[in-house]
Amino acid sequence: MVVIMKPGFTRAQLEHAIREMEDGGVKVMISKGSETTILGAEGNAARIDIEKMQALPGVERVMRVSEPYKKANRKYHPDDSVIDIAPGVKVGGKRLAVMAGPCSVENEEQITNIAKAVKADGAQILRGGAFKPRTSPYSFQGMGYDGLDLLEKAREATGLPVVTELMSTDDIGYFAEHVDVIQVGARNMQNFDLLKRLGKVDKPILLKRGLSATIEEWIMSAEYIMAGGNDKVILCERGVRTFESFTRNTLDLSAVLAVKQQSHLPVVVDPSHASGQAWMVEKLSLAAIAAGCDGLIIEVHNDPIHALCDGQQSITPGQFKDLMGKAGAVAACVGREM
Numbered sequence: 001m002v003v004i005m006k007p008g009f010t011r012a013q014l015e016h017a018i019r020e021m022e023d024g025g026v027k028v029m030i031s032k033g034s035e036t037t038i039l040g041a042e043g044n045a046a047r048i049d050i051e052k053m054q055a056l057p058g059v060e061r062v063m064r065v066s067e068p069y070k071k072a073n074r075k076y077h078p079d080d081s082v083i084d085i086a087p088g089v090k091v092g093g094k095r096l097a098v099m100a101g102p103c104s105v106e107n108e109e110q111i112t113n114i115a116k117a118v119k120a121d122g123a124q125i126l127r128g129g130a131f132k133p134r135t136s137p138y139s140f141q142g143m144g145y146d147g148l149d150l151l152e153k154a155r156e157a158t159g160l161p162v163v164t165e166l167m168s169t170d171d172i173g174y175f176a177e178h179v180d181v182i183q184v185g186a187r188n189m190q191n192f193d194l195l196k197r198l199g200k201v202d203k204p205i206l207l208k209r210g211l212s213a214t215i216e217e218w219i220m221s222a223e224y225i226m227a228g229g230n231d232k233v234i235l236c237e238r239g240v241r242t243f244e245s246f247t248r249n250t251l252d253l254s255a256v257l258a259v260k261q262q263s264h265l266p267v268v269v270d271p272s273h274a275s276g277q278a279w280m281v282e283k284l285s286l287a288a289i290a291a292g293c294d295g296l297i298i299e300v301h302n303d304p305i306h307a308l309c310d311g312q313q314s315i316t317p318g319q320f321k322d323l324m325g326k327a328g329a330v331a332a333c334v335g336r337e338m
Contacts, residue, residue, distance in 0.1 A: 001045040005037040006060040013058025024048035033079040040076035071226035077264040086161040089124045092266035097295030099125040103310040105147035115154040117317035122324045126160040131167045140308040199228015208236045235267045239274030248276025253291045268295035272313045282323045289330045
């Protein structure tokens with residue numbers, strides 16, 4: 001249930017409405033937007049008399065909420081959330097956030113040179129995998145902690161904040177200290193123990209959509225993190241598994257629109273994992289911007305043919321530069337900027 005206050009309500013009217021809700025057995029979340037203040041009921045609101053609430057001074061209207069998620073629900077938080085990553089770097093708002101870098105960190109020269117190249121062409125965040133969840137146990141699994149050290153060196157050389165994937169609850173403390181954005185991969189989207197633990201971390205979380213997850217399941221995973229106290233959640237559409245085998249996954253651009261309607265959380269799109277093919281990345285990126293995403297996360301490698309992981313879906317720094325030039329033109333058409 002949500003209670004929408006009238007413009008110009010008094011403090012006494014607000015406190016009265018909160019007391020009535022608490023007397024009904026719920027915890028009250030207060031969301032103050034640019035034009036509206038909303039009181040959200042966290043818990044079972046069945047005991048609250050809607051007609052009585054509606055009649056309170058200062059209350060504009062009362063609505064039941066059918067969705068199971070509360071903190072991530074736009075009805076509770078009508079304004080778009082903007083997530084601060086580092087000084088001058090945000091995800092959400094008018095400017096689109098671009099995260100770029102290799103699928104996997106391979107050596108210091110590789111990650112540093114790619115970081116410098118993508119920064120020069122407009123990327124604001126460096127992506128790179130240190131721990132890699134691979135389908136085959138014989139595939140390259142990443143450099144682990146050594147890879148995280150190299151990401152830190154690339155950050156020192158460029159000033160770019162770093163996003164990288166966390167796989168184990170054992171590493172949360174280390175990631176919280178050394179990483180700017182913690183990524184939860186598609187395979188861990190419903191690792192509820194991990195999500196609960198990340199709810200206690202004061203760090204932005206990039207939550208990728210599960211391979212076959214519905215939109216509601218995806219948002220509910222964000223709710224797990226937010227319920228623990230961490231509201232800094234960024235959703236990432238990276239394609240879902242369908243019957244189609246031409247592409248690695250099927251990019252669901254309709255999910256961007258659906259999530260933006262249902263939730264206030266920012267949504268970025270990963271065209272690299274969605275398609276699995278480098279030649280598709282540019283056009284899918286432009287389509288994602290047109291659909292209203294808040295950013296992109298793109299795999300860029302200086303030598304894709306010899307990449308240790310996902311070279312077939314990685315574009316070169318030169319191709320990234322071309323993409324960013326076109327992205328600016330599309331962004332301007334939909335009222336955004338790069």
